[in-house]
């Protein structure tokens with residue numbers, strides 16, 4: 676299957692990103708500085724920030740339509756796992772250790788090499804001005820695109836009943852997602868900011884959280900078209916079960932602090948169902 680074909684109607688960055696609200700094309704402007712600083716402050720205090728209406732409606736529709744076309748190539752990633760993204764228990768630890776509390780998780784993963792080169796998600800991801808904007812928000816001077824054939828930009832689809840169990844993101848200091856299509860119901864993105872710390876696993880708190888004590892749980896409002904940047908390494912988060920026929924479709928983007936990063940083939944095998952890139 677050939678997916679990396681440029682079509683004449685490929686949208687340009689200004690047709691994909693809502694530059695009226697987010698002037699990424701004017702990085703020296705006062706409004707750019709204000710918006711980026713405000714987003715950074717929110718991320719630093721709440722561990723997440725939402726930028727509504729980030730993608731233009733026509734680009735969103737085009738992205739969704741293309742994803743529908745390649746959906747048969749998605750990998751059904753279904754397993755039970757703990758909040759550390761491990762699929763096996765540790766018999767040396769007590770049954771009620773969070774390491775040994777497993778929940779079902781299920782999504783349909785479209786890797787970057789399954790998405791057409793002109794998919795608006797890729798146009799957004801690779802645009803230098805976008806990379807600079809995200810770097811400003813997360814406080815990293817220079818970010819780089821991930822060089823793995825599968826990992827940089829994904830579409831994660833949740834059908835009726837799919838969900839992502841409570842988890843910490845393991846590798847990345849921050850995660851960026853774009854709500855391309857909201858489901859009829861369910862599919863709520865919930866986060867417990869600072870559930871643990873770099874120097875403290877906070878096992879009791881983590882246990883309570885995964886067992887349903889959600890005192891500090893925040894539901895992050897995700898309208899269609901909203902971009903979200905969050906720090907998921909120390910903040911448990913999940914996607915509640917999706918209900919209804921309309922898929923929840925999320926774009927997920929991975930940026931790196933250094934150039935040339937490629938993924939671990941074993942991780943790719945687990946997430947995408949294969950260790951090597953799709954044949955062109």
Ligand SMILES: O=C(O)CCC(=O)C(=O)O
Nearest residue numbers: 844850852864914925927
């Ligand atoms: O689909 C979402 O809203 C969040 C997915 C997620 O947990 C992640 O990408 O780390």
Ligand SMILES: [Fe+2]
Nearest residue numbers: 843844907912
């Ligand atoms: Fe996550």
